[in-house]
Amino acid sequence: MRLAWGPCLLAAVGICALSQDESTGRRAEIEVLHVKANVYLIAGAGANITVQAGDQAVVLVDSGPAEFSDDVREAIRKISTKPIGYIINTTVDRDHTGGNEALARGGFFMLTSANQQRQTASIVGHVNLLNRLNATDGKQRAATAGNWPTDTYDGPDWKLYANDEPLLLEHPAAAHTDSDTVVFFRRSDVISAGDLFDMTKYPVIDRKRGGSLEGILKTLNHISLDLAVPKENEEAGTYIIPGHGRICDRYDVAIYRDMLTIIRDRIQDMVKRGMSLDAVKAARPTYDYDGEFGSQTGPWTTATFIEAVYDEVTANPEGKAKPNK
Numbered sequence: 001m002r003l004a005w006g007p008c009l010l011a012a013v014g015i016c017a018l019s020q021d022e023s024t025g026r027r028a029e030i031e032v033l034h035v036k037a038n039v040y041l042i043a044g045a046g047a048n049i050t051v052q053a054g055d056q057a058v059v060l061v062d063s064g065p066a067e068f069s070d071d072v073r074e075a076i077r078k079i080s081t082k083p084i085g086y087i088i089n090t091t092v093d094r095d096h097t098g099g100n101e102a103l104a105r106g107g108f109f110m111l112t113s114a115n116q117q118r119q120t121a122s123i124v125g126h127v128n129l130l131n132r133l134n135a136t137d138g139k140q141r142a143a144t145a146g147n148w149p150t151d152t153y154d155g156p157d158w159k160l161y162a163n164d165e166p167l168l169l170e171h172p173a174a175a176h177t178d179s180d181t182v183v184f185f186r187r188s189d190v191i192s193a194g195d196l197f198d199m200t201k202y203p204v205i206d207r208k209r210g211g212s213l214e215g216i217l218k219t220l221n222h223i224s225l226d227l228a229v230p231k232e233n234e235e236a237g238t239y240i241i242p243g244h245g246r247i248c249d250r251y252d253v254a255i256y257r258d259m260l261t262i263i264r265d266r267i268q269d270m271v272k273r274g275m276s277l278d279a280v281k282a283a284r285p286t287y288d289y290d291g292e293f294g295s296q297t298g299p300w301t302t303a304t305f306i307e308a309v310y311d312e313v314t315a316n317p318e319g320k321a322k323p324n325k
């Protein structure tokens with residue numbers, strides 16, 4: 001599928017709204033897109049926000065940054081007037097978790113009957129996510145307690161049920177970080193992948209927070225080989241929502257996986273030949289992909305991506321993937 005949508009290109013099926021955050025001057029250009037069956041995408045408020053709606057409640061995957069919560073709530077109301085029951089976080093970054101507290105308020109607690117009087121949604125994440133949000137972590141200060149997950153799981157997966165649909169949560173041991181969750185809406189046939197899959201840039205391999213390229217590759221393989229099913233000619237079928245950027249299908253995931261494998265192999269080969277990091281950068285091992293995914297500015301440039309791959313390959317020159325589950 002090649003849905004290269006820019007701002008409001010899909011206005012016929014989406015809903016656009018412009019708003020400005022007064023404290024930062026940032027503008028959010030919010031789009032609401034129907035993905036498939038019960039699942040929608042709210043784009044434009046930081047990270048992608050997946051919305052599942054039905055008779056019971058609204059389920060969110062990620063919550064955007066705190067400053068856009070009012071806009072996100074307004075966008076959700078265009079999809080459903082039901083209260084928010086679950087907010088599932090795919091990763092620890094604040095553009096995915098910053099709106100947890102504000103959006104959980106006024107929801108209802110779906111998980112345990114004893115707590116159903118609570119007027120907040122359940123915030124769900126892997127236990128590593130809680131451990132990273134409640135502590136000062138590198139440069140990032142601890143998040144306020146209202147943003148922490150109220151319900152965690154500590155194994156490789158967890159199963160929830162909402163709106164007559166199974167929600168399969170899977171935790172890759174080391175992908176973008178060590179705190180990630182991939183969410184599979186099994187009846188709607190939509191996967192929310194989080195930042196291990198990013199159509200706007202090379203994936204952020206957050207090695208300081210337990211991330212690894214081998215884990216990202218393993219998870220992309222799992223999504224494209226085990227979970228996603230194409231409809232015909234490798235196109236459509238299961239849709240995959242990346243952490244950032246356009247809606248994708250299995251073919252897009254496979255192409256992204258192939259690109260990362262090729263870049264990893266090139267850098268691995270250079271390391272085996274004894275090349276220094278500077279020499280590897282000068283050889284431009286990402287050259288043919290930089291037009292689509294490279295960046296010279298911002299927190300995750302092409303150079304930082306190459307550095308992360310180089311560090312991982314140097315630490316593990318044979319390229320053997322660590323067990324991911």
Ligand SMILES: [Zn+2]
Binds near residue numbers: 047093095195244
């Ligand atoms: Zn992100």
